[in-house]
Amino acid sequence: MPTRYSFQLYSARNHPPLESTLKKLSDLGYVEVEGFGGVYGEPEKLRAEMNHLGLTMPSGHFSIDMLEKEKKKVLKIASTLGINKLVCPYLVAEQRPKTAKGWKDFGKRLNAISLAYRAEGYSFAWHNHDFEFVPLKDGSTPHELMFSAAPTLDWEIDVAWVICAKANPLKWIKAYAGAITLAHVKDIAPKGSCVDEDGWADVGHGTVKWQAVMDALKQTRCMHYIMEHDKPSDAERFARRSIAAAKKY
Numbered sequence: 001m002p003t004r005y006s007f008q009l010y011s012a013r014n015h016p017p018l019e020s021t022l023k024k025l026s027d028l029g030y031v032e033v034e035g036f037g038g039v040y041g042e043p044e045k046l047r048a049e050m051n052h053l054g055l056t057m058p059s060g061h062f063s064i065d066m067l068e069k070e071k072k073k074v075l076k077i078a079s080t081l082g083i084n085k086l087v088c089p090y091l092v093a094e095q096r097p098k099t100a101k102g103w104k105d106f107g108k109r110l111n112a113i114s115l116a117y118r119a120e121g122y123s124f125a126w127h128n129h130d131f132e133f134v135p136l137k138d139g140s141t142p143h144e145l146m147f148s149a150a151p152t153l154d155w156e157i158d159v160a161w162v163i164c165a166k167a168n169p170l171k172w173i174k175a176y177a178g179a180i181t182l183a184h185v186k187d188i189a190p191k192g193s194c195v196d197e198d199g200w201a202d203v204g205h206g207t208v209k210w211q212a213v214m215d216a217l218k219q220t221r222c223m224h225y226i227m228e229h230d231k232p233s234d235a236e237r238f239a240r241r242s243i244a245a246a247k248k249y
Contacts, residue, residue: 003218005243006032006059008184008228009039012235019049024236026053028243034226035060035081036089043080050081059085059156059182059224061127067113075120085182085224086117087156089127096131096142103142107149114152125154125181133165133172143172147179154221155179158228159213160186160200170216177220185210185246186228198231202238204245214249 007030012021018039025033035057039046050057060083062074067088078086088110097103114124132143147153157180162169173180187206189199204210217225225246232238 004032004224005030005246006034006224006226007239008034008226010036011229011232013038015235022049022053022055025239026055028240030243032056032058032224040077043077047081057081057083059083059087061087061089064088078122085123085125087125087127100136100138100140100145103145104149107146110153111150118152123154125156127156128158129161130165133162133167154181156182158184158186159208160188163188169213173216173220180220180222182224182226183217183222184228185225197233200229200231203227203242205241210249
């Protein structure tokens with residue numbers, strides 16, 4: 001299927017208003033955006049604005065607490081905004097298991113969430129950070145343990161965070177090609193640069209070897225390539241330069 005470029009709206013959270021961000025994204029050629037908790041306050045209004053600008057929101061981030069405890073609210077937001085891929089983005093440090101059994105149990109928990117939402121017609125994915133690829137004492141990784149216990153779980157791979165864990169993204173992409181349905185396209189600045197942006201870079205302007213990564217992702221089930229930057233000093237610049245770079249790969 002054609003490559004579809006999306007934009008994680010979290011990247012522009014410090015550069016309001018949202019309406020202006022959506023207009024700029026549409027003008028730059030984006031056809032999709034990805035939601036997060038900070039934009040779900042008025043879903044009907046947001047949907048109307050996206051419709052006006054020709055944007056869709058096929059994927060959205062929801063906290064694990066909300067997914068488990070507020071299912072009706074999640075379904076209402078997703079249905080209103082047209083989200084069909086629900087993504088759990090994070091697990092705070094104090095809640096992370098310390099053992100292999102703990103991570104397998106967490107995987108079972110994610111699989112239960114996946115089954116609950118799949119029964120409603122939605123897919124469910126996990127979005128990684130770096131901690132999932134840091135080996136435990138027995139040499140196993142949380143990522144492997146989680147997914148071994150969650151056969152219905154999809155993966156939204158965040159390429160930059162895999163690299164931050166000193167792991168090889170190409171190895172993991174190949175190993176989990178059948179699970180990857182979304183990708184966060186995020187770049188890492190050369191060491192010592194972009195300090196004011198927490199060391200992240202615009203896509204194609206950092207150290208990630210994107211040609212090899214994108215070639216590998218095209219061999220997976222990935223349908224959406226989502227530009228993300230955790231702290232851009234200029235969200236419009238990030239959006240503009242990133243989609244221009246991504247189209248070259």
